[in-house]
Amino acid sequence: MLEIRELTRRFGDNVAVDHVSFDVPAGLMTGFVGGNGAGKTTTMRMMMGVLGIDEGEVLWQGRAITRHDRRRIGYMPEERGLYPKQPILDQLVYIAQLKGMERVAARTQVTELLERFGLGERTKDHLEKLSLGNQQRVQIIASVLPRPAALVLDEPFSGLDPKAVDSMVDLLREYTRDGVPVLFSSHQLDLVERLCDRLVVLAQGRRVAAGTVAELRDAGVPRFRLVLGGDAGWVRDLRGLEVLDLDGATALVEVRQDGAEQHLVAQATSRGDVHEFVRVRPALSEIYREATA
Ligand SMILES: Nc1ncnc2c1ncn2[C@@H]1O[C@H](COP(=O)(O)OP(=O)(O)OP(=O)(O)O)[C@@H](O)[C@H]1O
Numbered sequence: 001m002l003e004i005r006e007l008t009r010r011f012g013d014n015v016a017v018d019h020v021s022f023d024v025p026a027g028l029m030t031g032f033v034g035g036n037g038a039g040k041t042t043t044m045r046m047m048m049g050v051l052g053i054d055e056g057e058v059l060w061q062g063r064a065i066t067r068h069d070r071r072r073i074g075y076m077p078e079e080r081g082l083y084p085k086q087p088i089l090d091q092l093v094y095i096a097q098l099k100g101m102e103r104v105a106a107r108t109q110v111t112e113l114l115e116r117f118g119l120g121e122r123t124k125d126h127l128e129k130l131s132l133g134n135q136q137r138v139q140i141i142a143s144v145l146p147r148p149a150a151l152v153l154d155e156p157f158s159g160l161d162p163k164a165v166d167s168m169v170d171l172l173r174e175y176t177r178d179g180v181p182v183l184f185s186s187h188q189l190d191l192v193e194r195l196c197d198r199l200v201v202l203a204q205g206r207r208v209a210a211g212t213v214a215e216l217r218d219a220g221v222p223r224f225r226l227v228l229g230g231d232a233g234w235v236r237d238l239r240g241l242e243v244l245d246l247d248g249a250t251a252l253v254e255v256r257q258d259g260a261e262q263h264l265v266a267q268a269t270s271r272g273d274v275h276e277f278v279r280v281r282p283a284l285s286e287i288y289r290e291a292t293a
Contacts, residue, residue, distance in 0.1 A: 001025050002047070002065075002150055002181050006056035009042050016042045018205040019056065024150065024181040029172060031192035032185040034202035035292055040185040041078045043202070044154050047183075048075045060150075071099070074148030076139060076156050084128035088138050089114065091127070096145040106145070113141045117167050133159050140168060144175075151175060153184040157191055169195060193284045203292040217281040220290070222255045225280050226264065229273030238264060252280065 002024040009017040017039040024030045032040050045051035047058050049070050060069040083091055089110060096106035114120055117137040119130075127135055136159045143153065151172070157165055172195070176182055186192050192199065199216060201209040209216055223244070226232060232251040236243050240257030241264060255261050268274045282290075 001061065002152075002183070003059035003062075004043070004047065004056070005059065007043060007046055007053060007058070008055035009039075009046055009051065010054055015205050017046065020202065020205070020207045021056075022200045022207060022210050024183045025198070026181050027176050027179045028197040029176050029182045029184070029195055030198040030200060031196035032183055032200050032202070033187070033189065033192055033288060034185075037204075038202040038292070039205040040202055041154055044075075044152050044183070044185065045077075047152055048073065048077075050077070069149070072149040074143045074145070074151045074153075076143035076151075076153040078154040082127050082135075082138060082142060085126050087124045088119065088127055088130070089123035092138065092141055092145065095142050099146055101146045109146065110141065113144070116171070117141060117164060133161055133164060136160055137164055137167075140171075144171065147178075148175070148180060150180055151182045151184070153182070155186060156184050157186055157188055165191065189285050189288055199284075201288060201291045209287065209291040213284060216287050217284070220282060220287070222261065223280040223282075224253055224255070224261050224264070225276065225278050226251045226253065226268060226274070227276035228268060228271075229275065230271075234267075234271070235264065238267065249275075 004020060004022050006019045006021055007017055008015070008019050020039070020043055034040055042051065046053045049067065058065045092110040093103065093106045096110060097103060114123055117140070119134060119137060122130065127138060130138065140156055144151065156168060160168060172182055193213060196213060198212050199210065200207060226235065228249045230249060232246060232249050235241065235246065235251045235253060238260065240255065240260030242254045242256055243251055244254055245252040253264065265277055
């Protein structure tokens with residue numbers, strides 16, 4: 001497990017990351033979200049030791065992370081750093097060797113990953129000849145070589161077409177199944193919702209929400225939708241509830257006082273038919289909007 005404890009980084013007067021703490025547990029995918037300039041890249045850079053830490057610490061398996069630990073963590077930085085004028089197979093094998101793999105094993109693994117990402121026919125092409133999305137695929141392969149102990153990926157999905165997104169999703173799921181902790185940042189909330197076990201939300205350098213998607217969806221003020229046989233206008237007169245929306249027989253309410261929803265149901269049944277009474281949980285996009293407002 002990776003643990004981030006009170007990480008803080010300032011650039012002059014700007015506190016880019018302000019006492020941020022969260023865990024990246026083994027075998028789970030943790031999504032890292034937040035608006036432009038929220039501090040995601042700066043946090044990841046500090047985690048990976050490419051940027052100095054002003055305050056706080058990063059723990060790996062319960063103790064302060066070392067340079068050796070970081071070498072075993074697959075990192076995909078925001079600035080992509082491969083050589084434009086080298087054939088992709090050669091440079092990926094070289095990177096794998098730098099990370100300690102034997103040449104033959106490296107070639108086998110790289111070839112397999114290139115096939116997987118639809119680049120099996122392009123192995124001899126120079127990186128610069130590939131489209132941006134295909135260059136991104138090569139970057140992904142570079143960051144997961146060899147089998148990493150953890151993954152820290154800065155916007156790995158940006159610029160990928162749906163097919164490459166699926167290949168990436170499959171790959172990340174394989175790693176998490178093997179117990180690898182994965183942290184990735186993204187602006188694509190639909191993808192984050194589909195993929196993530198856990199979520200960390202940053203706004204202006206601060207952690208404003210963290211937990212499983214279910215926990216976050218459960219955390220807010222409870223909302224209920226009520227559908228009656230007749231007009232629901234009387235709901236406005238009940239205490240402890242805020243009516244968010246009212247449309248004929250349907251009301252959307254927020255509970256402001258404990259137990260107010262029980263009173264609502266009792267009233268509704270005593271007045272006539274109740275067709276539906278359900279808790280409404282916010283979509284991730286709504287939680288995100290509220291947390292970062
Ligand atoms: N090297 C730097 N020098 C000065 N300020 C910096 C530097 N790097 C980042 N910052 C500032 O730190 C803050 C956080 O930036 P960061 O890149 O970490 O955000 P982010 O969440 O990754 O944003 P985005 O989603 O746009 O990539 C911003 O205000 C940014 O301008």
